[in-house]
Amino acid sequence: MIEPYKGVRDFYPEDQRIQNYIFAAMRRAVESFGYEEYNASILESTELYTAKTSEEIIKEQTYTFTDRGERSVTLRPEMTPTVARMVAARKRELGFPLRWYCIQNFFRYERPQRGRLREFWQLNADLFGVSGTEADVEVITLAYRVMKELGASDTDFSIRIASREFLDFAYDAAGIAKEKRQEMTRMLDSKGKDAELPTELLNALSKSETFGYFEKLQHSLRERGITNVVIDVTIARGFDYYTGVIFEVFDTNSANKRSMFGGGRYDNLVGQYGSESVPAVGFAMGDVIARDFLETHDLLPTLPPTTKLYLAPASEKDFAEAAAFADSLRTEGVNVAVGMKHEKIADHIKAALKLGIPHFAVYGEKEKQSGMITLKNIKTAEEKNVALTDLPSAL
Amino acid sequence: MIEPYKGVRDFYPEDQRIQNYIFAAMRRAVESFGYEEYNASILESTELYTAKTSEEIIKEQTYTFTDRGERSVTLRPEMTPTVARMVAARKRELGFPLRWYCIQNFFRYERPQRGRLREFWQLNADLFGVSGTEADVEVITLAYRVMKELGASDTDFSIRIASREFLDFAYDAAGIAKEKRQEMTRMLDSKGKDAELPTELLNALSKSETFGYFEKLQHSLRERGITNVVIDVTIARGFDYYTGVIFEVFDTNSANKRSMFGGGRYDNLVGQYGSESVPAVGFAMGDVIARDFLETHDLLPTLPPTTKLYLAPASEKDFAEAAAFADSLRTEGVNVAVGMKHEKIADHIKAALKLGIPHFAVYGEKEKQSGMITLKNIKTAEEKNVALTDLPSAL
Numbered sequence: 001m002i003e004p005y006k007g008v009r010d011f012y013p014e015d016q017r018i019q020n021y022i023f024a025a026m027r028r029a030v031e032s033f034g035y036e037e038y039n040a041s042i043l044e045s046t047e048l049y050t051a052k053t054s055e056e057i058i059k060e061q062t063y064t065f066t067d068r069g070e071r072s073v074t075l076r077p078e079m080t081p082t083v084a085r086m087v088a089a090r091k092r093e094l095g096f097p098l099r100w101y102c103i104q105n106f107f108r109y110e111r112p113q114r115g116r117l118r119e120f121w122q123l124n125a126d127l128f129g130v131s132g133t134e135a136d137v138e139v140i141t142l143a144y145r146v147m148k149e150l151g152a153s154d155t156d157f158s159i160r161i162a163s164r165e166f167l168d169f170a171y172d173a174a175g176i177a178k179e180k181r182q183e184m185t186r187m188l189d190s191k192g193k194d195a196e197l198p199t200e201l202l203n204a205l206s207k208s209e210t211f212g213y214f215e216k217l218q219h220s221l222r223e224r225g226i227t228n229v230v231i232d233v234t235i236a237r238g239f240d241y242y243t244g245v246i247f248e249v250f251d252t253n254s255a256n257k258r259s260m261f262g263g264g265r266y267d268n269l270v271g272q273y274g275s276e277s278v279p280a281v282g283f284a285m286g287d288v289i290a291r292d293f294l295e296t297h298d299l300l301p302t303l304p305p306t307t308k309l310y311l312a313p314a315s316e317k318d319f320a321e322a323a324a325f326a327d328s329l330r331t332e333g334v335n336v337a338v339g340m341k342h343e344k345i346a347d348h349i350k351a352a353l354k355l356g357i358p359h360f361a362v363y364g365e366k367e368k369q370s371g372m373i374t375l376k377n378i379k380t381a382e383e384k385n386v387a388l389t390d391l392p393s394a395l
Numbered sequence: 396m397i398e399p400y401k402g403v404r405d406f407y408p409e410d411q412r413i414q415n416y417i418f419a420a421m422r423r424a425v426e427s428f429g430y431e432e433y434n435a436s437i438l439e440s441t442e443l444y445t446a447k448t449s450e451e452i453i454k455e456q457t458y459t460f461t462d463r464g465e466r467s468v469t470l471r472p473e474m475t476p477t478v479a480r481m482v483a484a485r486k487r488e489l490g491f492p493l494r495w496y497c498i499q500n501f502f503r504y505e506r507p508q509r510g511r512l513r514e515f516w517q518l519n520a521d522l523f524g525v526s527g528t529e530a531d532v533e534v535i536t537l538a539y540r541v542m543k544e545l546g547a548s549d550t551d552f553s554i555r556i557a558s559r560e561f562l563d564f565a566y567d568a569a570g571i572a573k574e575k576r577q578e579m580t581r582m583l584d585s586k587g588k589d590a591e592l593p594t595e596l597l598n599a600l601s602k603s604e605t606f607g608y609f610e611k612l613q614h615s616l617r618e619r620g621i622t623n624v625v626i627d628v629t630i631a632r633g634f635d636y637y638t639g640v641i642f643e644v645f646d647t648n649s650a651n652k653r654s655m656f657g658g659g660r661y662d663n664l665v666g667q668y669g670s671e672s673v674p675a676v677g678f679a680m681g682d683v684i685a686r687d688f689l690e691t692h693d694l695l696p697t698l699p700p701t702t703k704l705y706l707a708p709a710s711e712k713d714f715a716e717a718a719a720f721a722d723s724l725r726t727e728g729v730n731v732a733v734g735m736k737h738e739k740i741a742d743h744i745k746a747a748l749k750l751g752i753p754h755f756a757v758y759g760e761k762e763k764q765s766g767m768i769t770l771k772n773i774k775t776a777e778e779k780n781v782a783l784t785d786l787p788s789a790l
Contacts, residue, residue, distance in 0.1 A: 001442060002484040002668050005468060008436035010481050013495065016432045032725040034702040034732025034752070037411045041403030041514045042437060042500070043458075043470075047396060063438075065460035068504055073400060075438075086405050089397040095749025097735045099702075100408065105437070109463055119436045130735045134714055138733070223715055224722065273397050307429040307494075319529055320618055327619065330427040337429025338533070340492045340525045354490025357429070 007110070007118030014356075017303040019121065022290045023103050025149040026123040033142055035101040035125055040082045042105060046072035048081050061108045075107035079124040079284065080241065080269065087128055088274030096129025096278075115288055126282030131267065133213075136245045137220045139263060139281045143249055144226050146285060151299040157260070160232035161217060161247045166210040170233045173204035182240075205233055217245065235259070241266045245281070256296050261285040308395045310357040310378075312339035312348035314364020322363040325388070332392040352378050359395060402505070402513030409751075412698040414516065417685045418498050420544040421518040428537055430496040430520055435477045437500060441467035443476050456503045470502035474519040474679065475636065475664065482523055483669025491524025491673075510683055521677030526662065528608070531640045532615045534658060534676045538644055539621050541680060546694040552655070555627035556612060556642045561605040565628045568599035577635075600628055612640065630654070636661040640676070651691050656680040703790045705752040705773070707734035707743035709759020717758040720783070727787040747773050754790060 004010045011019060046064050063075040076082060083100060105121050112118060125142055127135050140159060147157055171181050205211060214231045221229050235248045244265030251260050263283025271277030294300040309329070313322035319340075326336040337357060339348040345362060352360045360376040367373045367388065375394055376383045386394045399405045406414060441459050458470040471477060478495060498518050505511055520537055522530050535554060542552055566576050600606060609626045616624050630643045639660030646655050658678025666672030689695040704724070708717035714735075721731040732752060734743045740757060747755045755771040762768045762783065770789055771778045781789045 001440070002480050004436055005438050005440050006464075006466070008438055010436075010484075011434040012481065012485065013431040013433050016434050019434070020432065031701045031730050032728075034705075034730055036408040036700050036702065037415065038408050039406040039411050039414070041399055041405075043400050043403055043502070043514065045396070045400050063462065067458065069401075071401070085397050086407065089405075090407065093749070095746045095751075097732070097746070098750070099732060107438070119438065132735065134718075134735050138718075138735075220715070224718065305431050306426045307431065310429075320615070323529075323533075323619065333427075335426050335429055337492070337494060340527065340529050340533075351490045351492070354488070355431075355493070356490075 005118075007112035009117065009119070013305065014303075017305070018291055018294075018300065019287060021300070021303055022150065022287055022294070023121075023123075025151075026101075026103060026146055026285065029145040029149040030101045030123070030125045030142060033099065033138065033145070035099040035142075037102060038083070038086065038100050039102050039104060040076075040086060042076055042107070043073050044076050044082060046074045048085060049074060049077070061110060063107045063109055077106055077108050079104070079106070079122070080126075080266065080282070081273075083124065083126055083282075084266075084269040084280070085273045087278055087280075088270050091270070091274055091276055091278060094128075097135070098128040099126075100128070101125040115292060117288060121287035122284045124282065124284045126280055128270070128278050128280045130281075131279035133217060133220065135279070135281050136217060136265060137224070139283055140217075140221060140229070140247055141224055141226060143247070143261070143263065143283050143285070144221075144228075147249065150290065150294060152293070152297065154228045156252060156293075156297055157228065158250050158252055159221075159226070159229045159247055160235045160250060161214055161229060161245060162231065162233050162235050163210060163214075163245050163264075164242055165244070166205070166208065166214070166233055169208040169210060170205055214245075235262070241269045243267045247283070249285075251293055251296070253296055256292075260289045260293060304358055305356050307335045307337050307355070307357045309334060309336045309359045309361060309391075310339060310348065310352035310355065311336050312342075312345060312352075312360070312362045314345075314362050314366065316343065318364040321365075321368060325363050325368075329392060334392050334395055349376075349378070361391075400513075402507035404512065404514070408700065409698075412700070413686055413689075413695065414682060416695075416698055417545065417682055417689070418516075418518075420546075421496075421498060421541055421680070421685075424540040424544040425496045425518070425520045425537060428494065428533065428540070430494040430537075432497060433478070433481065433495050434497050434499060435471075435481060437471055437502070438468050439471050439477060441469045443480060444469060444472070456505060458502045458504055472501055472503050474499065474501070474517070475521075475661065475677070476668075478519065478521055478677075479661075479664040479675070480668045482673055482675075483665050486665070486669055486671055486673060489523075492530070493523040494520075495523070496520040510687060512683060516682035517679050519677065519679045521675055523665070523673050523675045525676075526674035528612060528615065530674070530676050531612060531660060532619070534678055535612075535616060535624070535642055536619055536621060538642070538656070538658065538678050538680070539616075539623075542644065545685065545689060547688070547692065549623045551647060551688075551692055552623065553645050553647055554616075554621070554624045554642055555630045555645060556609055556624060556640060557626065557628050557630050558605060558609075558640050558659075559637050560639070561600070561603065561609070561628055564603045564605060565600055609640075630657070636664045638662045642678070644680075646688055646691070648691055651687075655684045655688060699753055700751050702730045702732050702750070702752045704729060704731045704754045704756060704786075705734060705743065705747035705750065706731050707737075707740060707747075707755070707757045709740075709757050709761065711738065713759040716760075716763060720758050720763075724787060729787050729790055744771075744773070756786075 062077050067073050103123050107119050110116055218229050242264040246264035248259045248262035265281040267279040311326050313319045323338050326338045329336050342348050360378045361373050371388050372385050373388055374383050375386050457472050462468050500516050502514050613624050637659040641659035643654045643657035646653055660676040662674040706721050708714045718733050721733045724731050737743045755773045756768050766783050767780050768783055769778050770781050
């Protein structure tokens with residue numbers, strides 16, 4: 001009974017700090033481009049997804065159940081139908097280009113395995129109302145910026161671009177029957193992304209009109225300083241709603257080559273929920289893959305607690321004074337945990353070590369009288385005397 | 396299909412900003428006291444709750460369903476069983492006093508009404524490992540600090556303290572049979588909190604040992620500057636796991652008198668999930684009630700988008716240059732949305748107005764050549780010319 005439910009995670013503070021670090025990087029990147037945060041409930045009516053997204057996902061991979069009022073409800077497996085619904089509902093009041101993001105959790109009923117869990121967190125960023133290339137360029141740039149904000153170098157990842165249309169052209173060129181394509185696209189999406197296309201197919205592809213569009217897109221991205229972009233017809237996102245460009249961000253680490261996340265254009269989805277269509281392009285990036293990337297590329301810094309100081313009362317009778325002194329530090333913006341429970345200073349030090357709080361000090365009558373306090377670095381055991389009034393700046 | 400599921404909310408950016416404002420205040424308050432963030436999945440095994448919390452809540456008020464693997468799962472209705480489970484699982488590695496918080500969402504299957512929704516967000520803050528009064532004092536102080544951080548005055552709210560034990564003493568004094576007490580406590584919890592106790596009952600209560608404890612608690616809180624605390628036996632939290640002090644924070648606004656949130660001591664819950672018991676005290680505060688309080692007391696400031704500037708390209712051909720200039724502003728920490736789609740400047744201005752972005756500027760050949768740009772305050776229509784290099788500081 002002390003274990004979490006299968007395929008979901010407990011986030012102890014040291015794990016939550018990693019989540020917060022990743023989410024803060026995502027937030028900085030998307031907010032700098034004018035994306036505003038929105039949210040919705042994790043619980044949606046099942047009909048929101050029916051026939052709007054991959055059938056496989058709804059039928060086999062969602063948590064869907066009947067509520068006490070006999071409604072079929074689903075724990076959202078992705079954000080796109082929700083955000084499309086929200087835009088459709090207020091299309092007239094909203095300003096365009098509309099830039100929205102959220103960082104929330106999602107559920108899929110899957111066999112838990114490396115990189116795939118039943119619950120995951122995901123950044124979703126979407127740009128609505130613009131059908132031109134400039135919107136595609138911005139969203140791909142944004143995915144690139146999130147990677148950079150996470151500390152990645154250009155050589156750590158590559159961005160592969162293609163489109164459904166382009167894929168159809170490839171299917172035509174290769175003589176694949178129409179009825180087999182949906183299934184094949186799903187296969188392409190779930191297989192390893194290391195396949196090489198035959199030269200004659202590549203030649204055929206380079207003659208398509210779409211190829212020209214991708215060259216233009218690649219050129220615009222280069223102008224923005226983004227050079228790690230390749231055209232790759234083998235990418236195929238697992239959702240049926242994409243109508244234009246699709247892209248995937250790949251980890252180039254030879255031990256870990258794989259698609260990390262992606263997105264694309266879906267110009268028809270908002271129209272399916274409302275009366276008017278709204279062009280849209282966006283992407284989503286998950287927490288599991290982000291953390292994995294940071295760990296593989298050694299990009300995760302040491303993340304200390306938000307608490308800066310463990311303040312131990314010199315003795316039980318000093319508790320009220322120590323608590324009052326802690327309050328004064330808080331007004332100066334210092335996060336302070338006051339020691340309790342332990343009587344011996346050595347036990348307080350042990351507690352601070354276990355809690356990972358970087359600084360330690362004892363407060364009692366002596367400190368109050370002298371106006372001086374001994375500040376200890378809990379890891380190095382280094383000590384220095386500072387005036388009580390200088391403590392905030394010393395931390 | 397464009398509506399959210401019954402009893403849950405969509406958070407459009409203007410709503411999400413209010414959530415973020417409330418959550419940031421909560422975060423500042425609890426982090427200043429050394430509380431570290433944790434999290435867990437919203438999905439828990441149903442057995443986590445069975446017999447550990449209010450039966451009424453589990454049987455009648457939760458979202459409980461069977462997963463594809465025939466496990467009974469529940470969307471968490473509260474955080475306390477989860478956090479107790481997590482502490483029990485790692486009791487030996489954790490340092491005490493352990494201070495944890497989270498701000499997450501919860502589900503209850505209720506008839507939606509004012510202040511009560513099927514999904515709500517809630518701050519949970521808990522202190523583990525300390526059975527002494529100082530822990531009770533800290534947690535009540537923390538609840539007080541969250542209110543202050545939200546801008547409340549001491550006269551806007553009062554904190555009422557009592558305990559199960561104290562309530563039992565009152566039941567004894569009033570001659571209420573033991574078997575009727577659980578039901579009566581629930582009634583007390585769900586009724587309005589404006590009841591006055593008969594004088595003879597109050598006199599009897601004042602002679603109990605527990606009364607002495609509350610006087611001590613009140614005294615310690617006064618020493619910390621918290622004077623809006625009263626002893627009130629009529630408060631009763633709706634969970635069975637409380638073992639000591641319970642408290643509730645009341646809105647004192649005469650139009651809106653009611654319990655807003657509360658907490659208490661639950662020394663036996665961790666022990667029920669693990670082999671060793673760990674004393675615990677904590678509280679939870681919901682987003683719906685917090686927003687309602689801020690609105691009733693006129694404490695909610697105007698919250699602008701995080702985007703500072705809408706930068707419109709002077710014409711279509713200036714787009715790439717405008718995007719590059721926006722990138723340079725981003726490196727200086729300015730959040731910039733670049734105009735797309737519209738050809739006329741007037742349409743860009745309309746879009747910026749609808750989006751609520753506070754500043755507006757046009758960028759093109761003229762601005763590039765002159766090194767000057769016209770910055771417009773979108774609400775007042777005031778304009779000023781600034782050097783391109785001074786734009787970040789002008790925003």
